[in-house]
Amino acid sequence: MDSVNLVPFQWPAEWHSAQQLKLLANTPVNCLFCDNDAVSAAARHAGLTVIDPKSASPSPLAEVKWDAPPAPRVIGGLVWPSVRMSPGARRDTAQAGPTGAPWIDSNAWVAHLARVRAKGAPLWLSFGAAQKKSTIDTSAYLTALVDSAAAGARWIVSLDPAISKGLTQGNADATQTWAAITRMLRFFEDNRRWAAWEPWGALGVLSTYKGDHEYFGQEVLNLSARRNLHYRVLDRTAPPPERPLDHLRAILYVDPEVPTPAWKAALASFAQKGGQLILPKQLAAEFPAEATLPCPVAGYQSRTCGRGRISAATRDWDDPYFLAQDAHSLVSRMHDPVRIFNARSLWEHYSESADSRSAVLQLVGFSRGSYDSVSIRAARPWRSATLHTAGSAPVRLNTVTVDGKVEYHLPDFSNFAALEFQS
Amino acid sequence: MNTSFTRRNLLAGTAGSMILGRNAWAAEAPTASVALSKCNSYGAEVLPMLSAMFDQIGGLGRLVKGKTVAIKVNLTGGPESRMGYLPIGLTTWTHPVVIGATIHLLGKAGARRIRLLESPWKSAEPLEEHMIGAGWDLSHFTNSASNVEFENTNFLGFGKKYARFNVPKGGHLFPAFDLNHSYADCDVFVSIAKLKEHLTAGVTMSMKNCFGITPCTIYGDNAPIDEPGQVPLGGRFPIHSGSRQPSKCSPGEHDPATPRDGGYRVPRCVADLVAARPIHLAIIDGIESQTTVETVSRNATYVKPHVLVAGLNPVCVDAVGAAVMGFDPMADRGKVPFEKCDSTLRLAEELGVGTRDLRRIEVIGEKISNVVCDYRKASATARTRRG
Numbered sequence: 001m002d003s004v005n006l007v008p009f010q011w012p013a014e015w016h017s018a019q020q021l022k023l024l025a026n027t028p029v030n031c032l033f034c035d036n037d038a039v040s041a042a043a044r045h046a047g048l049t050v051i052d053p054k055s056a057s058p059s060p061l062a063e064v065k066w067d068a069p070p071a072p073r074v075i076g077g078l079v080w081p082s083v084r085m086s087p088g089a090r091r092d093t094a095q096a097g098p099t100g101a102p103w104i105d106s107n108a109w110v111a112h113l114a115r116v117r118a119k120g121a122p123l124w125l126s127f128g129a130a131q132k133k134s135t136i137d138t139s140a141y142l143t144a145l146v147d148s149a150a151a152g153a154r155w156i157v158s159l160d161p162a163i164s165k166g167l168t169q170g171n172a173d174a175t176q177t178w179a180a181i182t183r184m185l186r187f188f189e190d191n192r193r194w195a196a197w198e199p200w201g202a203l204g205v206l207s208t209y210k211g212d213h214e215y216f217g218q219e220v221l222n223l224s225a226r227r228n229l230h231y232r233v234l235d236r237t238a239p240p241p242e243r244p245l246d247h248l249r250a251i252l253y254v255d256p257e258v259p260t261p262a263w264k265a266a267l268a269s270f271a272q273k274g275g276q277l278i279l280p281k282q283l284a285a286e287f288p289a290e291a292t293l294p295c296p297v298a299g300y301q302s303r304t305c306g307r308g309r310i311s312a313a314t315r316d317w318d319d320p321y322f323l324a325q326d327a328h329s330l331v332s333r334m335h336d337p338v339r340i341f342n343a344r345s346l347w348e349h350y351s352e353s354a355d356s357r358s359a360v361l362q363l364v365g366f367s368r369g370s371y372d373s374v375s376i377r378a379a380r381p382w383r384s385a386t387l388h389t390a391g392s393a394p395v396r397l398n399t400v401t402v403d404g405k406v407e408y409h410l411p412d413f414s415n416f417a418a419l420e421f422q423s
Numbered sequence: 424m425n426t427s428f429t430r431r432n433l434l435a436g437t438a439g440s441m442i443l444g445r446n447a448w449a450a451e452a453p454t455a456s457v458a459l460s461k462c463n464s465y466g467a468e469v470l471p472m473l474s475a476m477f478d479q480i481g482g483l484g485r486l487v488k489g490k491t492v493a494i495k496v497n498l499t500g501g502p503e504s505r506m507g508y509l510p511i512g513l514t515t516w517t518h519p520v521v522i523g524a525t526i527h528l529l530g531k532a533g534a535r536r537i538r539l540l541e542s543p544w545k546s547a548e549p550l551e552e553h554m555i556g557a558g559w560d561l562s563h564f565t566n567s568a569s570n571v572e573f574e575n576t577n578f579l580g581f582g583k584k585y586a587r588f589n590v591p592k593g594g595h596l597f598p599a600f601d602l603n604h605s606y607a608d609c610d611v612f613v614s615i616a617k618l619k620e621h622l623t624a625g626v627t628m629s630m631k632n633c634f635g636i637t638p639c640t641i642y643g644d645n646a647p648i649d650e651p652g653q654v655p656l657g658g659r660f661p662i663h664s665g666s667r668q669p670s671k672c673s674p675g676e677h678d679p680a681t682p683r684d685g686g687y688r689v690p691r692c693v694a695d696l697v698a699a700r701p702i703h704l705a706i707i708d709g710i711e712s713q714t715t716v717e718t719v720s721r722n723a724t725y726v727k728p729h730v731l732v733a734g735l736n737p738v739c740v741d742a743v744g745a746a747v748m749g750f751d752p753m754a755d756r757g758k759v760p761f762e763k764c765d766s767t768l769r770l771a772e773e774l775g776v777g778t779r780d781l782r783r784i785e786v787i788g789e790k791i792s793n794v795v796c797d798y799r800k801a802s803a804t805a806r807t808r809r810g
Contacts, residue, residue: 298581299653341508373505375505402558407508
C-alpha cells in the first residue's frame with residue numbers, strides 16, 4: 001500500500017495475542033508498529049502493513065534524514081498536545097502564557113516545518129502516554145489526534161496501558177474512548193483531501209531553524225501559531241523556492257545572519273515588487289531602501305524599497321513571543337484569512353486547495369469542554385461554507401451579516417470542527 | 424486627660440481636616456449641563472443625535488476649532504471576545520459608530536488633528552491592530568475627518584518620554600502620574616465610554632474609562648522596579664491591589680499603609696487621574712450595553728438602555744449615567760452600586776472635578792426618569808430566566 005494511505009498504530013505492549021487484532025477490525029487503522037512476531041504475521045495475513053519499530057524509530061526533528069528514500073518520516077521528541085496545567089495548582093488550573101491566554105503545547109509547528117522539508121513524504125508524529133503528565137481521557141486522545149491531522153501529519157495512535165488493558169477486558173469506558181478515536185480517524189480519512197492543501201498565510205517565516213537559529217526560529221513558528229498568525233514556512237537551508245514569493249505579503253527574516261546571494265536576490269525582488277521584508281537589526285543595511293515611512297510598530301523603522309517596504313528592527317530580538325506579535329502587527333491582522341471570535345483555546349489551521357477554489361479552516365480545541373458561540377469572519381467572499389465535525393453529517397452554514405460583514409456562527413462543538421469554503 | 428500627641432492622632436487629625444476640606448470642595452464642585460438623548464440603534468440616527476447633543480451643551484466649535492483632540496475610547500479586554508455571538512461594540516466596547524460620529528463632528532467643528540487613544544490590555548500592539556482584531560473597519564474612523572491618528576498608550580509609544588501630570592490638591596492615592604505623551608500633546612481631551620457596571624468600582628463611565636490611560640510599563644505587573652519597561656508585561660493589577668509601587672522613576676502613592684483593597688484604591692486612582700488629566704468632553708455610549716461587569720463575561724446580561732449622554736463635565740455626565748442605570752449618584756460605599764467600594768463620583772467631586780448632585784446638574788433633552796434602564800433588575804430577571 002502507498003505509504004500516503006497508511007494509518008499507523010502502535011501495537012500496545014499490553015496486547016500479547018493476535019486475537020486482539022479484532023479490536024482493529026472495521027477501523028481505519030491499516031498499519032502496525034509491532035515487534036511481536038506472531039501478531040505481525042497475523043496482521044500481515046489480515047492485509048495490514050507491519051513496521052518493525054526498530055527499523056523506523058522516531059527521530060527528533062533536527063535529526064530526521066529528509067533525503068532518505070520516500071517513506072514516512074517518523075518524528076519524535078514531541079509533546080502531548082494539551083493545555084499545560086500548573087504544577088501543584090488547583091485541579092484544572094491552566095498555566096498562562098505571556099498574553100494571559102492558556103499555555104498550549106502543540107506539535108503543529110513541527111508538522112508545518114517538517115512538511116516543507118519532507119517534500120511530500122508522509123509525516124508521522126510519535127508521542128505517547130509518557131509525554132502526557134495528567135490523565136489521558138477521550139478528549140485528550142482526540143486533541144492529540146487532531147493536532148497532528150489538522151497540520152497535515154498523522155499521529156501514530158498510541159494507547160496508554162489503562163485503555164489498552166481496558167479494551168481487552170471489554171471495559172465500557174475504554175471501548176467508548178476507542179470508538180471516539182476511530183471515529184475521528186475515519187473522519188480525517190474521509191477528508192484526506194485537506195492534508196494535501198497548502199497552509200496559507202500572508203507571512204512567510206524564513207530561517208534555517210538549525211544550529212544557532214534552531215531555538216529562536218522554531219519558537220517563532222510555535223508562538224506565531226499560538227496567536228493564530230497564519231504563516232508559511234520558508235527554509236533558508238534550501239534555495240529560494242522556484243515559485244515566486246509574490247503570494248506572500250511579508251517575509252520575516254528571523255536569523256541575524258547575512259543571506260546567501262540567491263536568497264538576497266529573491267528577497268530584494270520580493271520587496272521591489274511590493275512585499276514587506278521584516279529584518280533583524282543586524283541586516284538593516286543589507287538591503288537598499290529609500291524614503292522613511294511611518295511605522296505603526298514600536299521598535300522598527302520602515303523604508304520604501306521599490307513598490308514595497310523594508311521594516312528593520314531598531315533593537316535586538318530577544319523574545320520570540322514579541323517577535324511573533326510584532327510580525328503580526330507589521331503584516332497586519334487585516335490580512336488574516338479568517339477572523340475568529342470566542343476562539344479561547346482553539347488553534348486555527350487554514351489551507352487552500354491548489355486551484356484556490358476551496359479552503360478549509362480547521363479548529364483544534366485544547367479544552368475539555370465544548371466550544372460555544374464561535375463566530376468566523378472570512379476575508380474572502382466564499383460561495384458556501386460547510387461545517388464538518390466527526391460523527392455528524394456535514395452542515396451547510398447560513399451566513400449572518402454582522403456590522404456589514406458576512407459571518408458564520410458555529411453551533412457548539414468539542415475538540416474539532418472544520419469549515420470548508422467553496423468559491 | 425492624656426494630651427500627648429501620637430503619630431496616629433496626628434494622622435487622624437490631618438485626615439479629618441482633609442475630609443472637612445474635601446467636603447467643602449465638594450459643595451463647590453463645578454457643574455455643567457448634560458445632554459441626554461434616546462437613541463434606538465447604532466444606525467444613521469447616531470450622527471444627528473450626537474450633533475444635536477453637542478449643540479445642547481454649547482457646541483463643539485469653541486472647544487475644538489484648530490485644536491488637537493485626543494479621544495480615549497473604552498476597548499477593554501481582548502478584541503476577539505464576544506458575549507455569545509454579539510459583536511463586542513454592542514456589549515463591552517464603545518461602539519465604532521459612536522466613535523466615528525464623534526470624529527466626524529469634531530472634524531466638522533474644525534479639529535486640526537484627532538488622535539484615538541487606548542491602552543489595550545497587556546499589549547504594545549498598535550491600537551489599529553487591536554481594533555482590527557475585533558473586526559472593525561478603520562476607514563470608518565479615518566474617513567470621518569482628516570488627520571485621524573491612533574496610538575496605543577500602554578507604553579512610551581511614539582513619544583520620546585512620558586509626560587507627568589500632577590494631581591491638583593494632592594490627590595487621594597497618587598500625587599502625580601506619568602502618562603504617554605498623547606495625553607499631554609493635545610488641547611482637548613475627550614472620553615468616550617460605555618454605560619457599564621464595574622466589578623471593582625461599581626460603575627464605569629467616562630471617568631473610569633481613564634483608568635486605562637496608565638501605562639502598564641510603569642504601573643502594571645512585571646514593570647521594572649526602577650525604569651519603565653519597553654513593553655507592557657502585565658495588567659493593572661498592582662493598582663487594584665497595591666501589591667507594588669510604580670517603577671521608581673514615577674511618583675509612588677502617598678501612603679503605602681492605606682488599604683490594599685481594589686474597592687478603596689481603584690476609585691481613588693480614577694478620581695486622581697481625571698483631576699490630573701481633565702476631561703473636556705465626556706460621552707457615554709448607552710445605546711446597547713451589558714450589566715454586572717466591565718468585560719465580556721457569562722455573568723453579564725445584554726441590555727439596551729437606548730441612550731447617549733454627553734457633557735463637558737465628566738462627574739456630571741457620570742452622575743446622569745449612573746441614574747440612567749437605576750443607581751443613586753449620591754450613594755457611597757455599602758450602597759448600590761458601591762457595595763464593596765468607594766464612589767469614584769464622590770472622590771472626584773472632592774477633588775473639585777465636578778458635582779454628582781443631580782439637583783445641581785441641568786439635564787437637557789430627555790428626562791432621566793423616561794430613560795432609566797434598571798441594570799440590577801435586568802440582570803436579576805436574566806438570572807431568573809437562566810434558572
